[in-house]
Amino acid sequence: MTTKMAINAKDIFRNQHRLIRFIEQSIRLCSNQSLKAAQHQREQKASADFQITAQVDAQYTSAPEPIKHDQNVGHQFRASQLSVRLAAPEQLQMKPDSDEDLGFGRLFTDHMLKIYYHRNLGGWQRPEITPLENLVMHPAAKVLHYAVELFEGMKAYRGVDGKIRIFRPDMNMNRMNLAAQRSGLPTFEGKEFVQCLSRLLSIDSEWVPHTDTASLYIRPTLIGIDPTLGVASSDSALLYTILSPVGSYFKTGSSGAVSLLADPSYVRAWPGGVGNRKMGSNYAPTINVQKEAAAKGLQQVLWLYGEEHQLTEVGTMNIFMFYVNDQGEQELITPPLSGLILPGITRDSILRMTRQWGKFKVTEGNITMPQVCELLNQGRLLELFGAGTACVVSPVNRINYLGQDLYIPTMEQEKPVHELIRETLTDIQYGKVDHPWSVVID
Amino acid sequence: MTTKMAINAKDIFRNQHRLIRFIEQSIRLCSNQSLKAAQHQREQKASADFQITAQVDAQYTSAPEPIKHDQNVGHQFRASQLSVRLAAPEQLQMKPDSDEDLGFGRLFTDHMLKIYYHRNLGGWQRPEITPLENLVMHPAAKVLHYAVELFEGMKAYRGVDGKIRIFRPDMNMNRMNLAAQRSGLPTFEGKEFVQCLSRLLSIDSEWVPHTDTASLYIRPTLIGIDPTLGVASSDSALLYTILSPVGSYFKTGSSGAVSLLADPSYVRAWPGGVGNRKMGSNYAPTINVQKEAAAKGLQQVLWLYGEEHQLTEVGTMNIFMFYVNDQGEQELITPPLSGLILPGITRDSILRMTRQWGKFKVTEGNITMPQVCELLNQGRLLELFGAGTACVVSPVNRINYLGQDLYIPTMEQEKPVHELIRETLTDIQYGKVDHPWSVVID
Numbered sequence: 001m002t003t004k005m006a007i008n009a010k011d012i013f014r015n016q017h018r019l020i021r022f023i024e025q026s027i028r029l030c031s032n033q034s035l036k037a038a039q040h041q042r043e044q045k046a047s048a049d050f051q052i053t054a055q056v057d058a059q060y061t062s063a064p065e066p067i068k069h070d071q072n073v074g075h076q077f078r079a080s081q082l083s084v085r086l087a088a089p090e091q092l093q094m095k096p097d098s099d100e101d102l103g104f105g106r107l108f109t110d111h112m113l114k115i116y117y118h119r120n121l122g123g124w125q126r127p128e129i130t131p132l133e134n135l136v137m138h139p140a141a142k143v144l145h146y147a148v149e150l151f152e153g154m155k156a157y158r159g160v161d162g163k164i165r166i167f168r169p170d171m172n173m174n175r176m177n178l179a180a181q182r183s184g185l186p187t188f189e190g191k192e193f194v195q196c197l198s199r200l201l202s203i204d205s206e207w208v209p210h211t212d213t214a215s216l217y218i219r220p221t222l223i224g225i226d227p228t229l230g231v232a233s234s235d236s237a238l239l240y241t242i243l244s245p246v247g248s249y250f251k252t253g254s255s256g257a258v259s260l261l262a263d264p265s266y267v268r269a270w271p272g273g274v275g276n277r278k279m280g281s282n283y284a285p286t287i288n289v290q291k292e293a294a295a296k297g298l299q300q301v302l303w304l305y306g307e308e309h310q311l312t313e314v315g316t317m318n319i320f321m322f323y324v325n326d327q328g329e330q331e332l333i334t335p336p337l338s339g340l341i342l343p344g345i346t347r348d349s350i351l352r353m354t355r356q357w358g359k360f361k362v363t364e365g366n367i368t369m370p371q372v373c374e375l376l377n378q379g380r381l382l383e384l385f386g387a388g389t390a391c392v393v394s395p396v397n398r399i400n401y402l403g404q405d406l407y408i409p410t411m412e413q414e415k416p417v418h419e420l421i422r423e424t425l426t427d428i429q430y431g432k433v434d435h436p437w438s439v440v441i442d
Numbered sequence: 443m444t445t446k447m448a449i450n451a452k453d454i455f456r457n458q459h460r461l462i463r464f465i466e467q468s469i470r471l472c473s474n475q476s477l478k479a480a481q482h483q484r485e486q487k488a489s490a491d492f493q494i495t496a497q498v499d500a501q502y503t504s505a506p507e508p509i510k511h512d513q514n515v516g517h518q519f520r521a522s523q524l525s526v527r528l529a530a531p532e533q534l535q536m537k538p539d540s541d542e543d544l545g546f547g548r549l550f551t552d553h554m555l556k557i558y559y560h561r562n563l564g565g566w567q568r569p570e571i572t573p574l575e576n577l578v579m580h581p582a583a584k585v586l587h588y589a590v591e592l593f594e595g596m597k598a599y600r601g602v603d604g605k606i607r608i609f610r611p612d613m614n615m616n617r618m619n620l621a622a623q624r625s626g627l628p629t630f631e632g633k634e635f636v637q638c639l640s641r642l643l644s645i646d647s648e649w650v651p652h653t654d655t656a657s658l659y660i661r662p663t664l665i666g667i668d669p670t671l672g673v674a675s676s677d678s679a680l681l682y683t684i685l686s687p688v689g690s691y692f693k694t695g696s697s698g699a700v701s702l703l704a705d706p707s708y709v710r711a712w713p714g715g716v717g718n719r720k721m722g723s724n725y726a727p728t729i730n731v732q733k734e735a736a737a738k739g740l741q742q743v744l745w746l747y748g749e750e751h752q753l754t755e756v757g758t759m760n761i762f763m764f765y766v767n768d769q770g771e772q773e774l775i776t777p778p779l780s781g782l783i784l785p786g787i788t789r790d791s792i793l794r795m796t797r798q799w800g801k802f803k804v805t806e807g808n809i810t811m812p813q814v815c816e817l818l819n820q821g822r823l824l825e826l827f828g829a830g831t832a833c834v835v836s837p838v839n840r841i842n843y844l845g846q847d848l849y850i851p852t853m854e855q856e857k858p859v860h861e862l863i864r865e866t867l868t869d870i871q872y873g874k875v876d877h878p879w880s881v882v883i884d
Contacts, residue, residue, distance in 0.1 A: 106671075139682055141577075144663060146722050147721075147723045148726050149586055151587050219587070229547025229661060231758060233729055264714070281722070282589075283589060283723075284591070
């Protein structure tokens with residue numbers, strides 16, 4: 001069946017080959033030169049001589065649009081209806097020392113928050129705080145078969161004033177509701193949920209580490225629990241939250257930086273998919289790839305997309321590159337919200353913060369691996385780092401791309417931008433500066 | 443940053459537009475003509491005058507390669523270690539009448555099979571059959587956050603001789619182990635599992651409907667239950683199976699055929715993804731699209747892929763087209779196992795069966811929507827149908843493509859191939875003919 005279609009398809013295929021050949025050439029050039037370039041860079045010293053005060057405009061607010069509930073959702077829960085059942089004294093666990101190696105998500109606090117949804121009972125039920133306990137569910141629950149599940153990642157920080165703060169919770173609530181809509185799960189009032197969550201944090205407040213090198217990770221989760229095997233919306237759901245004191249998310253190399261596996265044969269997300277929603281289904285397919293990275297002695301996966309090998313995400317983080325652009329200006333660039341990447345709250349905060357600084361150009365645009373190679377060759381790539389709630393900012397010092405090592409001079413800069421960003425964000429989060437993004441828990 | 447890369451990307455983009463324009467033209471032509479063509483076809487009567495006996499060669503076997511376990515998996519479970527705890531008489535439920543509208547996956551039998559895996563206890567634990575009961579799991583269990591889950595769909599059939607049969611279980615076991623490997627979950631010995639399953643079926647044998655219009659659906663499920671929040675392999679897992687008496691999977695229109703929504707803005711799977719593994723993560727993103735189809739009065743989603751709008755799957759089924767090819771021959775075509783589609787066991791059986799018949803050409807090849815339009819215009823598209831365990835064979839009579847209705851004459855054929863396929867398969871499944879694909883449960 002020879003159609004115009006087939007001919008056009010052939011054209012594209014031909015171009016694809018040319019692209020791949022070009023990319024291969026770039027890498028050969030690049031891997032040979034990147035180490036040299038990095039050394040050269042060290043000798044030259046970075047030209048980042050700007051001065052930035054660790055502050056952002058306290059007037060700035062950015063509450064997202066309130067979510068529109070589907071009319072079939074039924075009644076909403078209210079924080080004023082919250083019931084609390086405290087753990088008995090003998091149920092309370094030992095709290096870990098602040099200095100202990102907490103790891104990530106291994107220890108949990110004494111209590112949890114639960115809110116059931118049953119369409120046939122009219123909608124959302126009364127919120128309840130209970131001792132941390134196992135969930136009981138039917139073996140046909142949709143969450144166990146069709147990944148009808150989504151979550152958020154937030155943190156509670158112990159401020160220098162002893163107060164507990166959370167960071168831009170309205171952003172998490174908005175993203176969680178968008179994921180619920182995409183998953184056929186019921187939406188809810190984010191503000192009411194944050195009030196319930198605040199109560200949970202008050203009850204387990206002693207679990208918020210008394211240090212600014214750790215925090216209490218908050219995991220809101222929404223799962224579909226209908227005990228029926230059809231692939232369909234779930235008429236019953238459970239919105240719950242558990243809390244876990246955490247240190248740093250992953251072990252870095254001795255340098256404090258991470259190394260990445262960039263293998264274009266694995267793709268995290270695609271147009272027409274759900275890569276921009278924090279749904280459980282985005283994570284299971286990454287586990288084996290992460291194992292492959294680990295087997296090669298690399299710490300995280302750099303997710304590429306498309307024939308041009310666009311950089312999309314790193315591990316479970318958004319990615320940022322600080323470099324000297326074609327006009328000779330310093331520029332911070334991160335991929336745009338094209339549907340392929342998660343709309344990170346740390347990402348959004350970094351963009352808003354650095355744009356307000358006005359000290360360098362800030363861009364949302366695509367970055368490709370051939371560009372990374374070219375910039376490395378020319379000594380113009382200054383820093384590469386991941387950003388997310390779990391890790392805040394995570395510098396990258398090496399990428400293994402199609403079997404070749406590319407050395408990134410992120411840790412060689414005199415006044416690294418990623419450090420400044422981390423300090424500014426953590427100063428806000430730990431209450432060292434006052435800022436509307438930080439919400440104090442009463 | 444203007445590179446060769448960017449120019450090539452532009453070329454592709456330009457071609458893409460030309461493709462889209464061509465597709466739009468085809469549809470306009472097509473939607474106007476498809477109804478006429480269908481009528482014309484009815485008048486002509488289909489030329490499918492071949493005679494096929496409903497038999498396949500009983501000598502044929504196709505056991506897949508045995509799975510290679512990762513050496514870290516630890517010890518394997520054995521069916522000989524199976525323990526059984528029967529439900530008390532007062533726990534037993536009323537069994538539904540065979541004539542009842544069973545629906546799909548709403549009722550469950552009295553017992554279930556469970557096999558735990560704990561790496562720190564050496565591997566797989568003893569298999570156990572217990573009364574059907576709720577699962578108890580930690581709220582941090584990986585299955586609830588990162589979709590660390592996979593399943594299979596099988597059926598037990600009550601044969602005309604009263605015996606209970608299952609269909610090609612080795613194929614399900616192989617696919618399930620491949621999905622486990624891709625998910626960072628432990629693999630297991632399929633043969634041992636099928637023996638445990640057979641015991642479960644014997645115990646709940648009265649739940650296998652006494653009719654050849656219903657069956658007992660078998661849902662083997664493997665979930666990761668580690669109570670830790672890192673996105674990583676699960677060191678604990680639960681392999682379990684529940685059973686559900688089922689009628690037909692979905693309601694068809696009055697014609698017995700289904701109508702489809704074909705919207706290229708939603709994509710089920712992508713190269714570099716996991717579309718060829720039966721993992722839970724492939725299903726959650728489809729639920730909202732299915733809702734959209736239902737809101738338009740359409741019964742299933744036809745999943746398209748790429749600029750050429752390739753047909754990949756329909757709902758949760760593989761897709762087949764029977765048509766007159768460019769050489770004037772009758773041909774059965776289904777998309778190839780390119781990684782984008784699930785390697786269906788019904789799909790494989792249909793291919794092997796019809797190839798053995800030798801009455802028409804059988805091809806694994808891509809089908810695009812413009813081709814569908816062209817064939818409809820020329821009156822050469824005879825039948826379109828989905829195939830899978832749940833539905834066996836499901837004829838399609840209408841596709842809503844980019845807002846236009848395309849009428850497919852699947853139900854207008856005098857001796858439809860999809861009917862012959864369905865009959866042959868169900869004759870094997872219900873023991874009307876003897877065949878090695880059908881395994882009798884003792």
